[in-house]
Amino acid sequence: MTRRLKAATAEASPEPAERTRMKIARITSHVLQYDMPEELGYSQQFYRKRTAHIVEVETDAGITGWGECFGPGTVALANRAIVEQVIQPIVLGMDPLDCDVIWHRVYNLLRDHGQKGMPLQALSGVDIALWDIAGKAAGLPIHKLIGGAHRESVPVYGYGMMLRREDAASLAARFADEAAAIKANGFVATKMKVGLGPRQDVALAEAVRRGVGDDFDFMVDANHCYTAADAFHVGYALDELGAHWFEEPVAPEDLDGYAALRAGLKVNIAGGEAEFSRWGWRSLLESGGLDIAQPEVCSLGGISEYLRVLALCHAHFTPVVNHVWGSAIAVATNLQLLAAMPPLPGGLNPREPMLEFDTTENRFRDDLLTKPLDIQGQVERNGGRAAIPDGPGLGVEPDRDFLRHYAV
Ligand code: CA
Numbered sequence: 001m002t003r004r005l006k007a008a009t010a011e012a013s014p015e016p017a018e019r020t021r022m023k024i025a026r027i028t029s030h031v032l033q034y035d036m037p038e039e040l041g042y043s044q045q046f047y048r049k050r051t052a053h054i055v056e057v058e059t060d061a062g063i064t065g066w067g068e069c070f071g072p073g074t075v076a077l078a079n080r081a082i083v084e085q086v087i088q089p090i091v092l093g094m095d096p097l098d099c100d101v102i103w104h105r106v107y108n109l110l111r112d113h114g115q116k117g118m119p120l121q122a123l124s125g126v127d128i129a130l131w132d133i134a135g136k137a138a139g140l141p142i143h144k145l146i147g148g149a150h151r152e153s154v155p156v157y158g159y160g161m162m163l164r165r166e167d168a169a170s171l172a173a174r175f176a177d178e179a180a181a182i183k184a185n186g187f188v189a190t191k192m193k194v195g196l197g198p199r200q201d202v203a204l205a206e207a208v209r210r211g212v213g214d215d216f217d218f219m220v221d222a223n224h225c226y227t228a229a230d231a232f233h234v235g236y237a238l239d240e241l242g243a244h245w246f247e248e249p250v251a252p253e254d255l256d257g258y259a260a261l262r263a264g265l266k267v268n269i270a271g272g273e274a275e276f277s278r279w280g281w282r283s284l285l286e287s288g289g290l291d292i293a294q295p296e297v298c299s300l301g302g303i304s305e306y307l308r309v310l311a312l313c314h315a316h317f318t319p320v321v322n323h324v325w326g327s328a329i330a331v332a333t334n335l336q337l338l339a340a341m342p343p344l345p346g347g348l349n350p351r352e353p354m355l356e357f358d359t360t361e362n363r364f365r366d367d368l369l370t371k372p373l374d375i376q377g378q379v380e381r382n383g384g385r386a387a388i389p390d391g392p393g394l395g396v397e398p399d400r401d402f403l404r405h406y407a408v
Helices: 003-012 016-020 073-091 099-113 118-138 168-184 198-212 228-241 255-264 277-286 302-315 328-339 375-381 400-406
Strands: 024-042 045-059 064-068 153-159 189-193 217-221 245-247 268-271 355-358 385-387
Touching: 024 073, 024 118, 024 400, 045 073, 045 118, 064 118, 064 328, 073 099, 073 118, 099 118, 099 302, 118 302, 153 217, 153 328, 153 375, 168 189, 168 198, 189 198, 198 217, 198 228, 228 245, 228 255, 255 268, 255 277, 277 302, 302 328, 328 355, 355 375, 375 385
Parallel strands: 153 189, 153 355, 189 217, 217 245, 245 268
Antiparallel strands: 024 045, 045 064, 153 385
């Protein structure tokens, strides 16, 4: 090569490694909390405080990424310690674009201390922030980085109908009204809680069916409060009512219970929000107890691990409807993933993955961002659908004044 050609080549392509090398400079957990205007409940407990755990990863290149860890209340405080005091020292100085290297370095070092649960929830928030950084560095939304958008918007289902401390009859009347209101607001389907006991729970489901009428999908979330026998009692009623899915009917460890329910009931059996990593999901899918998989990206190990779990679910021909809980960061993360989810199995009119959306009062979902997603407004205006953010990374930015105001 002549000297002149060499010089021209060098000018045309400066060392890319030099140009893009970034370092992780700091990781901060923002745990946010406020007292809710109204106490709400599900089958395990009532709660009065709304909590969110937002993770901020700063780089030496001026790019900041945002993520979120699943986990309410005091769990968020414990996860903050894992993020800042356990994971941060492992990854400081690493290149944030090496998200898979980082994932495995953290997982391998924490393996002896928890292959599920809070270490994975903590890692999830960091991993999501690294993907946000990667998108911002490339100037592309995350869905472009993981293969592109199969759809530009997604249908949204609204969940509500939380438990309250009132008698079963008035709760049933409230559920019927609330279900009708969610339908009237434009959501494509709705989901209710149960947990009063099998007999009263059937009455609640009947009330919701009355509220939405015959031609509308409703789903039932037990948050794993039943034995398999009680789940069958409720499940037979859901078969008669034409419920679309029966979520977490039994404990997540009860793989035999899941398989028996799936074999014996018509209603779709859904679950998986309490499962972690590709290894946990392998066992869950192989046990054959799921009609619908509900991976939680802010819990199971972040976007890097979600993509592996999604591939496993599709390898088992199990459709995926992501579990979504938390702030607008979690909602934006899931919009990116739902855009890039391939149709299963494909066709002219495939059943599309839906976005799960909490219809109860939640400032961390509505007011956290500099530019709110306004999912409720979109659903109302756009036939029950929400658009995929197309800005770089997650496509959203939290408002720092808001973070400071609600910090614990
Ligand atoms: Ca659930």
